[in-house]
Amino acid sequence: MQSYLMRRLATLPVMLLGISIISFTLLNLAPGDPADILLRLQNPGTEPPRAAVLEYRRELGLDDPLTWRYGRWLVQALMGDLGDSYRTGRPVALELAQRLPATLLLTSASLALAVGVGLPLGVLAAVWRGSLVDGASRLLGLLGAAVPGYVLALLLILLFAVKLHWLPAIGHGGLQHLVLPALALATGSAAQVMRLTRASMLEALDQDYVRTARAKGLGETAVVLGHALKNALLPSVTIIGLSLGHLLGGAVIIETIFGWPGAGKLAVDAIFLRDYPIIQGFVLYMALVFLLVNLLVDLSYRWLDPRLHFGRQKG
Amino acid sequence: MAPLWQRGVGGIPPRRQRAPSLLLRDPASMLGLGIVLVTVAGASLAPWLATHDPTAVNLEQRLLGPSGQHLLGTDHLGRDELSRLLYGARTTLGAALVVLAVVMGIAFTLGTISGYFGGWVDSVLMGLVDLLLAFPGLVLAVAIAGTLGPGLLNLLVALAAVWWAGYARLVRGMVLAARQREYVEAARAMGASPLRIMVTHIWPNILGPVVVLVTLDLGWIVLGISGLSFLGLGAQPPTPEWGAMLNDARPFLQTAPRLLLAPGAAMVLIVLGFNLLGDGLRDLLDPRLRRL
Numbered sequence: 001m002q003s004y005l006m007r008r009l010a011t012l013p014v015m016l017l018g019i020s021i022i023s024f025t026l027l028n029l030a031p032g033d034p035a036d037i038l039l040r041l042q043n044p045g046t047e048p049p050r051a052a053v054l055e056y057r058r059e060l061g062l063d064d065p066l067t068w069r070y071g072r073w074l075v076q077a078l079m080g081d082l083g084d085s086y087r088t089g090r091p092v093a094l095e096l097a098q099r100l101p102a103t104l105l106l107t108s109a110s111l112a113l114a115v116g117v118g119l120p121l122g123v124l125a126a127v128w129r130g131s132l133v134d135g136a137s138r139l140l141g142l143l144g145a146a147v148p149g150y151v152l153a154l155l156l157i158l159l160f161a162v163k164l165h166w167l168p169a170i171g172h173g174g175l176q177h178l179v180l181p182a183l184a185l186a187t188g189s190a191a192q193v194m195r196l197t198r199a200s201m202l203e204a205l206d207q208d209y210v211r212t213a214r215a216k217g218l219g220e221t222a223v224v225l226g227h228a229l230k231n232a233l234l235p236s237v238t239i240i241g242l243s244l245g246h247l248l249g250g251a252v253i254i255e256t257i258f259g260w261p262g263a264g265k266l267a268v269d270a271i272f273l274r275d276y277p278i279i280q281g282f283v284l285y286m287a288l289v290f291l292l293v294n295l296l297v298d299l300s301y302r303w304l305d306p307r308l309h310f311g312r313q314k315g
Numbered sequence: 316m317a318p319l320w321q322r323g324v325g326g327i328p329p330r331r332q333r334a335p336s337l338l339l340r341d342p343a344s345m346l347g348l349g350i351v352l353v354t355v356a357g358a359s360l361a362p363w364l365a366t367h368d369p370t371a372v373n374l375e376q377r378l379l380g381p382s383g384q385h386l387l388g389t390d391h392l393g394r395d396e397l398s399r400l401l402y403g404a405r406t407t408l409g410a411a412l413v414v415l416a417v418v419m420g421i422a423f424t425l426g427t428i429s430g431y432f433g434g435w436v437d438s439v440l441m442g443l444v445d446l447l448l449a450f451p452g453l454v455l456a457v458a459i460a461g462t463l464g465p466g467l468l469n470l471l472v473a474l475a476a477v478w479w480a481g482y483a484r485l486v487r488g489m490v491l492a493a494r495q496r497e498y499v500e501a502a503r504a505m506g507a508s509p510l511r512i513m514v515t516h517i518w519p520n521i522l523g524p525v526v527v528l529v530t531l532d533l534g535w536i537v538l539g540i541s542g543l544s545f546l547g548l549g550a551q552p553p554t555p556e557w558g559a560m561l562n563d564a565r566p567f568l569q570t571a572p573r574l575l576l577a578p579g580a581a582m583v584l585i586v587l588g589f590n591l592l593g594d595g596l597r598d599l600l601d602p603r604l605r606r607l
């Protein structure tokens with residue numbers, strides 16, 4: 001376990017370096033000369049003179065070789081400096097830090113909803129296979145996976161905000177603002193978790209150790225929860241890490257629809273304002289969150305399944 | 316039992332005869348196939364089926380309800396909703412096919428090179444794959460499309476750039492397995508060049524399973540395209556596209572909810588169709604899962 005942990009942690013800096021290279025490339029892919037853009041911002045309404053742009057380019061170090069610029073950017077990024085927003089002139093790290101909590105709140109609420117609904121539903125569907133519950137869950141699973149989050153979001157707004165006036169359509173604040181966006185974001189993942197849990201539960205219930213547990217007279221609840229579920233849980237844990245990727249991506253769209261002041265909305269706004277440093281910082285942050293959560297998931301997976309850990313030691 | 320595509324010739328009836336008939340007997344897969352075929356037919360026959368020019372603006376006829384002349388009514392610019400829906404299917408599905416083709420091209424080329432040659436080439440390519448998979452796909456796609464600027468072509472580039480990685484790894488794994496097989500050994504003994512072995516011997520043997528796995532993913536690709544178009548990053552007005560149509564419908568949620576319901580239902584149906592079909596095909600490939 002420890003050697004695995006060490007190896008996994010050792011690859012982390014390599015991945016981070018790779019992510020930073022992609023992120024840096026992204027910024028350099030952006031059309032337009034940053035010096036020109038920044039000068040226009042500092043003196044609104046005027047065309048910056050060519051000489052001033054060239055001078056500013058030198059000042060910003062844009063004429064240096066690419067590798068040199070990447071090195072300098074990396075050192076600054078490591079110290080938490082991701083440059084300034086073209087639009088507001090404030091540090092990108094600050095802008096993102098202010099918006100990140102809202103995104104994390106939305107995605108974790110959705111994740112909790114997806115697991116809280118998908119997991120029990122999947123277990124029940126497998127235990128009562130062929131029943132009405134199973135049929136309804138499978139239908140929900142199929143529909144949930146097929147309805148795009150933003151279509152569901154608009155339908156929810158139409159029903160609960162426009163027609164029934166039960167919940168607010170946009171904004172941020174109390175719990176009532178969280179309900180609709182979290183629901184819209186969670187449904188696809190809930191369907192995925194449900195389908196996977198059902199499948200692995202069905203497989204687990206078919207195993208010899210479940211028959212043994214039944215044969216020695218254990219109650220059905222103990223068999224299902226103590227024996228089958230424990231083993232069926234493993235694949236579901238992995239899907240949680242993957243779901244997070246979908247949730248972070250989906251949050252970009254959902255936040256925009258609901259006017260949720262998260263990092264996703266900030267990034268989409270930045271796209272249309274051509275505020276490239278914000279877009280770059282956003283990708284970097286999201287990749288970090290995704291990487292760290294998947295590391296945790298991976299570690300918990302090893303912890304849940306001792307077979308993996310022993311197999312590795314022998315090999 | 317080994318997956319269908321890995322089973323040997325001897326003793327087992329040829330799968331090419333069995334697989335389709337099994338699929339035909341599965342009502343869910345047939346429903347999926349039906350939905351996909353109807354949508355593809357609607358998209359390809361759009362010029363003949365559409366009653367109006369999908370981009371013809373008529374401000375005197377804006378936001379009309381369904382009628383004999385406009386079966387699904389008109390949108391906020393007086394354009395015929397049904398015609399836009401049909402042409403929109405062209406844009407969305409066509410874009411999905413382009414992404415698919417590019418993704419397959421990259422995945423097969425790089426995956427084969429990686430799996431066949433191994434060594435440092437393999438390490439570098441799979442390192443890149445790991446790296447791309449460390450990003451949440453849609454987030455990176457949004458960032459790339461956003462940096463390149465709004466437009467359908469840029470959207471396709473962005474999606475292909477993030478989507479190929481998983482398939483390259485898949486192809487690599489299958490090439491690695493295929494390399495050990497006797498037919499590759501035989502081809503090599505006969506003096507075939509690596510390129511020839513890869514293209515004429517290995518590819519035909521792994522193409523089927525990969526294509527099937529991709530079908531599972533087509534629904535996701537459609538969701539990605541229309542999701543980014545919904546944000547305004549994809550098809551630009553007046554091009555009809557389902558995601559963009561949904562975005563156009565947002566201000567009229569209260570007055571004309573049908574503008575949301577028509578493209579919304581179309582999206583749900585086509586993704587459902589791809590998912591049902593993909594599930595059926597996957598069960599065929601992995602018989603262990605069939606009973607589920």
